[in-house]
Amino acid sequence: MLKKILTGAAIAALAVGLGACSSTRPSDGGGAAAGGASGDCNVGIAMPTRSLERWINDGEQLQQKLTDAGCTVDLQYADNKTDQQISQIQNQISGGAKILVIAAIDGSTLGPVLQEAKAQNATVIAYDRLINGSENVDYYATFDNYKVGTLQGQYIEEQLGLKDGKGPFNLEPFAGSPDDNNAKFFFAGAWDVLQPYVESGKLVVPSGKSPANDDAWASIGIQGWASDKAQAEMDNRLSSFYGDGKKVNVVLSPNDSLAIGIEASLKSAGYTPGAEYPLITGQDADKANVKAILDGAQAMTVWKDTRALGDRVFTMIQEIKDGKEVEVNDTKTYDNGKKVVPSYLLTPEVVVKDDVQSKLIDSGFLKASDVGL
Secondary structure: OHHHHHOOOOOOOOOOOOOOOOOOOOOOOOOOOOOOOOOOOEEEEEEOOOOOHHHHHHHHHHHHHHHHOOOEEEEEEOOOOHHHHHHHHHHHHHOOOOEEEEOOOOOOOOHHHHHHHHHOOOEEEEEOOOOOOOOOOOEEEEEOHHHHHHHHHHHHHHHHOHHHOOOOEEEEEOEOOOOOHHHHHHHHHHHHHHHHHHHHOOEEOOOOOOOOOHHHHHHHEOHHHOHHHHHHHHHHHHHHHOOOOOOOOEEEOOOHHHHHHHHHHHHHOOOOOOOOOOEEOOEOOOHHHHHHHHHOOOOOEEEOOHHHHHHHHHHHHHHHHOOOOOOOOEOOOOEOOOOEOOEEEEOOEEEOHHHHHHHHHOOOOOOHHHHOO
């Protein structure tokens, strides 16, 4: 299981990478400063889509920080189309980008374009989604994605009293997009907590959509993290497996966009917030979902303060530009099939109704007016 892989994560400082004008590659050891021409800061940012709120925020916030620091920045969104993203990255390379920040749509398809980046001595930072199958990925910046799933699973465990032997409860699990490397970590973190209760009968999955193990997660994946596809899937499960008064008690949703679709499906089926309403998880603290939490239509979200992720990537870019050692804190976990990519992991946290003001509003992540406060 992924849990066994992830428990080997170590804290270490590893640096290097292609500097702004250097062909130096990251080493396998303790790190050496990257070479580069100080002051050369031409950055291409490739984001997957504007259809999810978080990617808009991530791209625009990083762009602003870099522009304020005097960098040349090309920010592109690819409408969740892999060919479009590849073309955008090619254009950024030909436009002189020496540092590429890429949130991949499909992390397994970028090998050839990253070879082009290497030929131009460009440094590649994988942003929140690991790029697989290429040795030309210099760094990875993300949150602890296994921890995201663990927090969701533990929340379900605690709220339902599963450790105390309570149950059975009807569970419907969902997983993220099969082409997103992060989705397997989210699911594994949650499923490693919940699967023992499925096996003991304390959690029952009436639809049968219960992966046998972590590796089977894609069998319940929702392509493109699409809310409408999650809604259609939940509609099908409700109509096919929940007749004669049977009710859903809990839904494992790996992120907020799926949760929105699931909640719409439940509403259409007559579920209303209250004591008998299903417990629904999420991730990203999107505005609509935070409002749903306040309204009782979603139980929690895992908050990844993407401002902190942007700050970390901005720091990495400055270190690369200045020929300094790039700080990372994990050199064992993220094997992309060609190399273990030096990574910096940030810590996610749970947000429930009582946390919205203190964690999201007071920190400036959201405005009170965004969520009806």
